[in-house]
Amino acid sequence: MVINPPNISLPEIPLVAPLVKEFGIPVRLINDCPAGALGELYFGDGKGCRDFVYITISTGIGGGVVAGGKILLGRNGNAAEIGHFHVDTLYNVTCGCGYPGHWEAYASGRHLPEFFSHWCRDNNIVITGDWASSPSGIFNAVRNGYPGLSDFIEEFGRINARGISDVIVAYDPSRIILDGSVIQNNADLLLPLFDRYIDRFLRLPEIGVSRLKGLAPLLGASVIAHGYGTAAGSFLAGVDNNSG
Ligand SMILES: [Zn+2]
Numbered sequence: 001m002v003i004n005p006p007n008i009s010l011p012e013i014p015l016v017a018p019l020v021k022e023f024g025i026p027v028r029l030i031n032d033c034p035a036g037a038l039g040e041l042y043f044g045d046g047k048g049c050r051d052f053v054y055i056t057i058s059t060g061i062g063g064g065v066v067a068g069g070k071i072l073l074g075r076n077g078n079a080a081e082i083g084h085f086h087v088d089t090l091y092n093v094t095c096g097c098g099y100p101g102h103w104e105a106y107a108s109g110r111h112l113p114e115f116f117s118h119w120c121r122d123n124n125i126v127i128t129g130d131w132a133s134s135p136s137g138i139f140n141a142v143r144n145g146y147p148g149l150s151d152f153i154e155e156f157g158r159i160n161a162r163g164i165s166d167v168i169v170a171y172d173p174s175r176i177i178l179d180g181s182v183i184q185n186n187a188d189l190l191l192p193l194f195d196r197y198i199d200r201f202l203r204l205p206e207i208g209v210s211r212l213k214g215l216a217p218l219l220g221a222s223v224i225a226h227g228y229g230t231a232a233g234s235f236l237a238g239v240d241n242n243s244g
Helices: 016-023 032-043 112-122 135-143 149-171 181-197 216-224
Strands: 052-057 061-067 070-072 175-179 206-209
Touching: 032 052, 032 061, 032 070, 032 216, 052 149, 052 181, 061 149, 112 135, 112 149, 135 149, 135 181, 149 175, 149 181, 175 181, 181 206
Parallel strands: 052 175, 175 206
Antiparallel strands: 052 061, 061 070
């Protein structure tokens, strides 16, 4: 069951039982970000890597962490809810979870247009047309040199780098694999910004974009189809992960 999701206004979404009832086959549930990490571990750039973080920046922002070769799930499978890392006190944009300053409230595909309009208001930039209602419209305007937006993209880079810096000090990964439509479609703009603003406190991991063409979560789910026990431990939250 999905409980209290920040982007859907329902307290509980029972997914498994209705599917079992409808199709009469076993159904297993996995969070898409640990699934993405599993997909990378078996089929992508996580292969042979004992310590890496999979980060998706799409509708929301989430993470999947493999540490010491084992998946990190936490008590209820929420160990890497990195989209709710606190990254800003200047704009105090409210996140879908209800709290201000979280990474997802600025950089996710769903919230980026709100942050952009907030930033334009603060900087007296007037936008005409409806291109600013989507991340692709905003990034294309930056690429096309729309007046004033070079400052926006630097600010956006600083906020994203705050999130990535926090991931690095929290998990000390040797590799960060980025995924999700916001990254996949705009790596040309965003990766150089990460590089410019990420803290150098710890030795930097390799940072790259997933090469699984957006399929990492689905590929990870295909591994779980065979059972919650995997090479990275059990993906059943609440069970001793080291028991495999
Ligand atoms: Zn939040």
